[in-house]
Amino acid sequence: MKKIRLNKKQQYWLLQIVGWLSIVFVETINYTFFIVRQFVWEYVFQFCLLAVSGLVASHLYKTLFIKPTTFEKSLSKIWGKALLDTFFITLIMVCTFFIPYIFYSPEFFSTTDFLIQFFGQMMNIARYVVVWIIIYYLYHILDRNRIISQQKLIVENLAKTSELELLKSQLNPHFLFNALNSIKALVLIDAEKAREAIIKLSELLRFTLNYEKTPLIRLSDEIDEVVKYLELEKIRFGDRLDVHIDLQEETLDAKVPPAMILTFAENAIKHGITQLPDGGIIEIKSTANSHSLKVEVCNTGELNENETKGIGLKNSSRRLQTLFGEKAELLLKAKSPNKVSVSIIYPLKYSNHE
Known part of the structure; x- marks a missing residue:
C-alpha cells in the first residue's frame, strides 16, 4: 500500500482545519452535557463561526505578521512576540464574533453587558489561541534547532575532512x-x-x-x-x-x-x-x-x-x-x-x- 506523504503546506492546512474544527466538537460537547444540558443548533452555529474566524484570523496574521526571521531571535523575544500575537489574534476573533450585532442590535455596544461579554469572550477564545500559538511557535523553534544541528554536523564533517586533507x-x-x-x-x-x-x-x-x-x-x-x-x-x-x-x-x-x-x-x-x-x-x-x-x-x-x-x-x-x-x-x-x-x-x- 502506497503511503501518502504531505508537503509542509498541506500539513499546515490539515492541522489548521482539524485544529479549529476540534473547537466545534469540544464546545458542543461542553455546552450539551455540562452547561445547558441540551443540544442547541444556535450554539453549534456560533462555534462554527468561531472556528472559521479562528482559521482565517490565524492564517492572515501568520502571513502578515509572523515572519521566518522571528524564530532567529532569542527565546525571550520569541515568546514575548508570541504573547502579543495571542492577544491580537484573540482580539481579531472577538471583533469578528461581534460584527453581526452592528446590523441588528447596534445599541448593544453602549451597554454594560457588551463589555462583560467582550472580555468574557477574550478570556474564552484566548485559551484556543494560546494552544495554536504554542504549537505553531514550538514547531518552528524545533525546526530551527533541527536545521542548526544539521548545519553543525555538516560543519563538523567539513572540519574533519579538512583536517584529514591537511594531514595528508x-x-x-x-x-x-x-x-x-x-x-x-x-x-x-x-x-x-x-x-x-x-x-x-x-x-x-x-x-x-x-x-x-x-x-x-x-x-x-x-x-x-x-x-x-x-x-x-x-x-x-x-x-x-x-x-x-x-x-x-x-x-x-x-x-x-x-x-x-x-x-x-x-x-x-x-x-x-x-x-x-x-x-x-x-x-x-x-x-x-x-x-x-x-x-x-x-x-x-x-x-x-x-x-x-x-x-x-x-x-x-x-x-x-x-x-x-x-x-x-x-x-x-x-x-x-x-x-x-x-x-x-x-x-x-x-x-x-x-
Missing part, C-alpha cells in the same frame, strides 16, 4: 625515513653537519605539527622552513638537486597560508626530481605589484595528469579562496617541455584574516 598535505612519511637514513650516513662522515641536520629536521617537524593553529604567516618564515626541507633533501640527492630562490624584497612580509609552499616543494621533489636519474632544479620566486602577490615553484620534470586532480591541490585551492576570496588562484601547468610550474596568486588586500 603535511610532510610525506617517506621523506622522514629518507632524511633519517641520510642523517645516519652523515654521522659517519661529518658529525657536525649531522647535528645541524637533526636540528633542522626537528624544527621542520615542529612547524608541520603546529602550522594549522595560524591561518597566515610571513612569506619569509614559510621560506625558512622550505629551505630547511630542501637542505635535508640535498643531503640525499647531493649534486642532483639544485635550488634557486628569488624573492622580491617587498614580498617578504606578505602573508601566506602556512605549509602551502612547503607542500609545493615536497611535490616538486616527489613528482619531479625523484623521477629523473640526473636530478633537476627547483626554483622558488615571489613577486608583487600594488594589487596582488604571486609565489611560484618550478621544478624540472613533466606534468602528470593525475597531479591536476590530486586532493592536495584541491585542498590548497580551497584554502586560498577561503582566506583571500574568489580572486585567489592556484595554477599548475607545464611551463616548458621539461619544466612544471605551480603558482598561487591572490590580492594583497583582503578581509578574512588580518
Whole structure:
C-alpha cells in the first residue's frame, strides 16, 4: 500500500482545519452535557463561526505578521512576540464574533453587558489561541534547532575532512625515513653537519605539527622552513638537486597560508626530481605589484595528469579562496617541455584574516 506523504503546506492546512474544527466538537460537547444540558443548533452555529474566524484570523496574521526571521531571535523575544500575537489574534476573533450585532442590535455596544461579554469572550477564545500559538511557535523553534544541528554536523564533517586533507598535505612519511637514513650516513662522515641536520629536521617537524593553529604567516618564515626541507633533501640527492630562490624584497612580509609552499616543494621533489636519474632544479620566486602577490615553484620534470586532480591541490585551492576570496588562484601547468610550474596568486588586500 502506497503511503501518502504531505508537503509542509498541506500539513499546515490539515492541522489548521482539524485544529479549529476540534473547537466545534469540544464546545458542543461542553455546552450539551455540562452547561445547558441540551443540544442547541444556535450554539453549534456560533462555534462554527468561531472556528472559521479562528482559521482565517490565524492564517492572515501568520502571513502578515509572523515572519521566518522571528524564530532567529532569542527565546525571550520569541515568546514575548508570541504573547502579543495571542492577544491580537484573540482580539481579531472577538471583533469578528461581534460584527453581526452592528446590523441588528447596534445599541448593544453602549451597554454594560457588551463589555462583560467582550472580555468574557477574550478570556474564552484566548485559551484556543494560546494552544495554536504554542504549537505553531514550538514547531518552528524545533525546526530551527533541527536545521542548526544539521548545519553543525555538516560543519563538523567539513572540519574533519579538512583536517584529514591537511594531514595528508603535511610532510610525506617517506621523506622522514629518507632524511633519517641520510642523517645516519652523515654521522659517519661529518658529525657536525649531522647535528645541524637533526636540528633542522626537528624544527621542520615542529612547524608541520603546529602550522594549522595560524591561518597566515610571513612569506619569509614559510621560506625558512622550505629551505630547511630542501637542505635535508640535498643531503640525499647531493649534486642532483639544485635550488634557486628569488624573492622580491617587498614580498617578504606578505602573508601566506602556512605549509602551502612547503607542500609545493615536497611535490616538486616527489613528482619531479625523484623521477629523473640526473636530478633537476627547483626554483622558488615571489613577486608583487600594488594589487596582488604571486609565489611560484618550478621544478624540472613533466606534468602528470593525475597531479591536476590530486586532493592536495584541491585542498590548497580551497584554502586560498577561503582566506583571500574568489580572486585567489592556484595554477599548475607545464611551463616548458621539461619544466612544471605551480603558482598561487591572490590580492594583497583582503578581509578574512588580518
